[in-house]
Amino acid sequence: DGGITQSPKYLFRKEGQNVTLSCEQNLNHDAMYWYRQDPGQGLRLIYYSQIVNDFQKGDIAEGYSVSREKKESFPLTVTSAQKNPTAFYLCASQMGEGYEQYFGPGTRLTVT
């Protein structure tokens, strides 16, 4: 079964703690993305990676970090520097420029 997996589905953390969200794909896609969605709002781009060992900041990268050591994996770390981390985090992958993006099931992060 080809697709994108994200874990965990729900995550609860205390303020001041870093947390890492997992994203894995077996679609053989080069490009991967992290988005954040807040209630009633569109998706906002956090980071993206066009190829292994390379990634770029999106529109709201502050307080987040990523790595892309393998084609299949693009983990996102939400650091304590992120002021409002509670949100729905979506990972996506894309075959190439101009193609559609496919999404994982998302991780709902709550920080108290």
Add this chain to the structure above:
Amino acid sequence: RKEVEQDPGPFNVPEGATVAFNCTYSNSASQSFFWYRQDCRKEPKLLMSVYSSGNEDGRFTAQLNRASQYISLLIRDSKLSDSATYLCVVNLYNFNKFYFGSGTKLNVKP
């Protein structure tokens, strides 16, 4: 100005009705266009790509008007299962230029 704008709705329609959504985009250099469907608390799923000549997939028809910079989605014979939020997406053929609208909510009532 937002890259992609949609009427948030909700559109409340009876089963069997025909409903249409529009979406406008601001950048005339936009190259590819999509409609996604998002159920409550779930991830967006691709509904259909939108081609210049317009395209149809069963009860769904998508149109692109480059001159006026809008895309549309028409749903015929609405089903209860069509209830969801529909996201308009525009891409500038650049990896970081994939813009999502905030979505239009559709409620199909029995």
